[in-house]
Amino acid sequence: MKNSIRILSVLVFPLLLIGFSLSETDKKVLQYPSSWPKPHYNFKDNPLSNIQVELGRKLFYDPILSADNSISCANCHLSFTAFTHVDHALSHGINDSIGTRNSPVLINLAWNKHFMWDGAINNIEVQALAPISHPAEMGEELNHVIRKLQKDNNYPHQFYKAFGDSLITSQRMLKSMAQFQLTLVSANSKYDKVKRGEIKFNEQEANGYKLFTKLCNSCHTEPLFTNGGFASNGLTIDTNLKDVGRFKITRVNEDSLQFKIPTLRNIEFSQPYMHDGRMKSLSEVLRHYSSKISTSKNPKSDIKTNLKLTDNDRIDLVAFMLTLTDKEFLFNPNYSYPRNIK
Amino acid sequence: MKKLLFTAASLGLILSVSGQTNPAITSWLQNTTLYGSHYVSGNSTAIKDNVLANVQKVQYSNDYVYINTHGIPAYATGPFLDGNPSLASDQDVIFQIPLNPAKNTGTPTASTAGNIGVFVNGVALFDYRDGVSYSLSAAKDQGGPSGGRGDGVWNRDAVPAEMDGFDCSKGHPAMGNYHHHQNPSAFKLDQTVVSTICNLYDADGLYTMDSTKHSPLIGFAYDGFPIYGAYGHANTDGTGGITRINSSYKLRNVTVRTHYADGSDVTDGPAVNTTYPLGHYREDYEYKSTNGHLDEHNGRFCITPEYPNGIYAYFCTVDKEWNSAYPYAVGPTFYGNWARRNVTSISETVEIYKSTTSVDYQGIQLNTNFSVFPNPAQDFVAVQASGLVENNIELELVTLKGEVVRSSTLKQGSTIWYIDTKTLYNGQYLLRIVQGAQVSVKKVIIQK
Numbered sequence: 176m177k178n179s180i181r182i183l184s185v186l187v188f189p190l191l192l193i194g195f196s197l198s199e200t201d202k203k204v205l206q207y208p209s210s211w212p213k214p215h216y217n218f219k220d221n222p223l224s225n226i227q228v229e230l231g232r233k234l235f236y237d238p239i240l241s242a243d244n245s246i247s248c249a250n251c252h253l254s255f256t257a258f259t260h261v262d263h264a265l266s267h268g269i270n271d272s273i274g275t276r277n278s279p280v281l282i283n284l285a286w287n288k289h290f291m292w293d294g295a296i297n298n299i300e301v302q303a304l305a306p307i308s309h310p311a312e313m314g315e316e317l318n319h320v321i322r323k324l325q326k327d328n329n330y331p332h333q334f335y336k337a338f339g340d341s342l343i344t345s346q347r348m349l350k351s352m353a354q355f356q357l358t359l360v361s362a363n364s365k366y367d368k369v370k371r372g373e374i375k376f377n378e379q380e381a382n383g384y385k386l387f388t389k390l391c392n393s394c395h396t397e398p399l400f401t402n403g404g405f406a407s408n409g410l411t412i413d414t415n416l417k418d419v420g421r422f423k424i425t426r427v428n429e430d431s432l433q434f435k436i437p438t439l440r441n442i443e444f445s446q447p448y449m450h451d452g453r454m455k456s457l458s459e460v461l462r463h464y465s466s467k468i469s470t471s472k473n474p475k476s477d478i479k480t481n482l483k484l485t486d487n488d489r490i491d492l493v494a495f496m497l498t499l500t501d502k503e504f505l506f507n508p509n510y511s512y513p514r515n516i517k
Numbered sequence: 518m519k520k521l522l523f524t525a526a527s528l529g530l531i532l533s534v535s536g537q538t539n540p541a542i543t544s545w546l547q548n549t550t551l552y553g554s555h556y557v558s559g560n561s562t563a564i565k566d567n568v569l570a571n572v573q574k575v576q577y578s579n580d581y582v583y584i585n586t587h588g589i590p591a592y593a594t595g596p597f598l599d600g601n602p603s604l605a606s607d608q609d610v611i612f613q614i615p616l617n618p619a620k621n622t623g624t625p626t627a628s629t630a631g632n633i634g635v636f637v638n639g640v641a642l643f644d645y646r647d648g649v650s651y652s653l654s655a656a657k658d659q660g661g662p663s664g665g666r667g668d669g670v671w672n673r674d675a676v677p678a679e680m681d682g683f684d685c686s687k688g689h690p691a692m693g694n695y696h697h698h699q700n701p702s703a704f705k706l707d708q709t710v711v712s713t714i715c716n717l718y719d720a721d722g723l724y725t726m727d728s729t730k731h732s733p734l735i736g737f738a739y740d741g742f743p744i745y746g747a748y749g750h751a752n753t754d755g756t757g758g759i760t761r762i763n764s765s766y767k768l769r770n771v772t773v774r775t776h777y778a779d780g781s782d783v784t785d786g787p788a789v790n791t792t793y794p795l796g797h798y799r800e801d802y803e804y805k806s807t808n809g810h811l812d813e814h815n816g817r818f819c820i821t822p823e824y825p826n827g828i829y830a831y832f833c834t835v836d837k838e839w840n841s842a843y844p845y846a847v848g849p850t851f852y853g854n855w856a857r858r859n860v861t862s863i864s865e866t867v868e869i870y871k872s873t874t875s876v877d878y879q880g881i882q883l884n885t886n887f888s889v890f891p892n893p894a895q896d897f898v899a900v901q902a903s904g905l906v907e908n909n910i911e912l913e914l915v916t917l918k919g920e921v922v923r924s925s926t927l928k929q930g931s932t933i934w935y936i937d938t939k940t941l942y943n944g945q946y947l948l949r950i951v952q953g954a955q956v957s958v959k960k961v962i963i964q965k
Contacts, residue, residue, distance in 0.1 A: 494940040
């Protein structure tokens with residue numbers, strides 16, 4: 176066995192000297208429906224490669240990123256629930272600390288212009304720095320993460336495979352993690368199949384879709400089910416959390432209580448809902464939009480009046496939203512815990 | 518309704534005349550139509566298998582009952598998230614259980630590795646052990662799935678140690694042989710839920726615990742004596758109401774592991790610490806008859822619903838949170854005469870016991886209680902049968918106009934059914950519960 180490894184490395188080494196000609200064979204192209212807009216992310220600067228995606232996946236699932244090696248990205252972003260946590264409203268970090276926001280889903284991130292609920296970050300390649308360094312999340316220092324990875328038994332080899340030498344830098348780590356997350360594309364829900372003409376909505380779903388295009392589509396725009404912008408959806412401020420949303424970043428008055436408009440894809444699996452996870456079910460969410468909008472309590476609300484949905488309309492809208500569930504995405508073995516990566 | 522019960526009761530009477538009243542013959546969940554299913558990690562939808570669930574055939578002679586089973590339960594098995602590569606697989610076995618079990622008057626036989634009993638669904642019962650014990654020379658646990666060989670002096674208790682590998686119904690396979698080490702109720706129904714496995718890989722276990730009723734008979738030990746769940750009569754004569762039947766084993770008050778509870782000096786185990794907490798080894802427990810209801814074999818002679826004249830019976834012990842409590846079911850020694858009970862063929866004249874009539878009788882006795890919750894409901898309604906479901910139960914949710922909007926089968930040997938009501942309109946619905954000729958109807962309100 177040892178001999179064969181030696182022979183292999185003798186064969187591989189000259190190839191590596193040719194530089195990136197080797198990685199050409201490993202190139203990966205992001206797959207998405209032809210009817211979709213082009214991704215916002217510039218893949219030319221960080222071309223996907225299978226081996227870097229796998230390295231990013233390993234890092235995504237590795238608690239080594241946190242100060243006490245106890246939690247990984249996947250602790251709050253579970254693949255089976257559209258990459259969010261579902262059993263509590265606010266994210267939990269190291270030392271039993273509790274954050275101030277509900278972890279967002281990680282879906283179709285290549286189309287995202289802004290990251291975080293308040294849009295504090297505009298490039299996925301640096302997004303991971305926020306949770307790694309946040310004291311109520313991973314509470315770790317980037318340099319220390321890099322040192323831990325350098326000392327690890329596996330990572331130097333992984334980086335060697337991915338980048339041609341075993342040098343571990345923060346840029347390489349972040350780029351790999353970005354690559355893995357960019358591959359999280361959900362485009363095969365019932366809705367997508369209906370759009371492709373393969374199947375049809377039932378009566379309830381069709382009515383829900385009609386209501387959706389009339390009432391919801393301007394913010395949760397098809398096909399990504401978000402327009403990528405920010406809005407205040409009429410929620411009142413939580414008096415404990417006092418989260419003012421995008422205002423915290425821009426200090427522009429109009430941005431007070433504005434939060435990023437999340438995608439609705441796989442919404443069936445990503446409860447609780449809203450930036451602070453205050454709503455547990457879709458019917459609760461729709462009750463909010465249909466009867467609880469109050470411009471006196473939240474004058475900044477972008478939704479000025481109640482949608483006045485009938486009970487049956489609300490339920491038909493839920494039926495439509497359930498068609499955005501993409502089980503192929505949720506249970507994609509390429510996204511789950513990397514059991515087989517050595 | 519009353520009439521039906523009366524008819525059923527007289528039917529039971531007729532059967533008893535024909536001599537088939539021994540619970541060791543009549544208690545098995547017989548099935549020739551229902552198949553098992555299993556989860557794989559990463560997929561919350563169970564995959565159907567082509568192996569029949571529960572027990573396929575019951576035959577008996579004067580001395581023994583013979584159970585043909587594949588060893589697969591009706592509830593979905595797996596996944597086993599501790600790296601156990603095994604799946605619950607077809608055992609195709611015949612168990613030979615003595616019909617007239619007797620007390621072992623000699624030295625009690627210690628329970629062994631592997632099967633030590635059979636549940637009424639044909640699934641194996643194991644004792645506490647997982648083949649791992651402490652090795653003083655290696656200064657760590659060895660043996661079993663972890664490889665090597667321990668000293669066999671400080672034997673690891675599988676129930677806490679392999680928690681991560683149990684499925685929602687508290688079972689896992691050993692080389693394909695699916696088994697329970699403990700009370701086979703689902704984790705999610707415990708008072709304090711100690712495993713998250715049911716969140717993604719839902720299953721419901723063999724029976725549900727009910728603190729107000731005597732537990733159903735859920736299996737037989739290899740010495741032929743019956744095994745009950747966690748609740749029984751407070752007093753052995755059947756009086757005193759229903760109570761949780763407690764094990765008489767308690768954790769010892771020790772910080773080092775140099776002696777057994779009886780004082781004998783043994784090869785040292787590790788000191789008690791976070792890696793080897795008290796309860797990590799079964800030798801961390803000591804027996805004192807005043808601690809609980811049961812003797813050192815985890816059983817007692819008592820009156821039970823199936824044995825009005827009394828029987829020696831084992832109980833699956835749990836603590837007040839309904840989490841499994843040592844020694845879990847049978848053991849560490851048998852009360853009766855132990856023998857290996859899996860045979861490859863039957864070498865005496867036997868009669869076939871057909872369950873249908875008798876099970877209907879018991880079904881009416883046991884299964885009339887259902888809880889339907891929450892009601893009014895929003896996104897789902899759960900229907901929970903109390904006790905043991907002996908025959909498939911058909912469930913239908915119908916509108917007041919009679920349109921069936923949801924339907925399913927509550928399977929024999931399972932206990933709970935969920936109805937997804939997310940897309941049902943608000944209003945009144947009727948839940949029809951059909952058991953053979955018996956239909957009961959409950960009103961369900963959906964309000965969201």
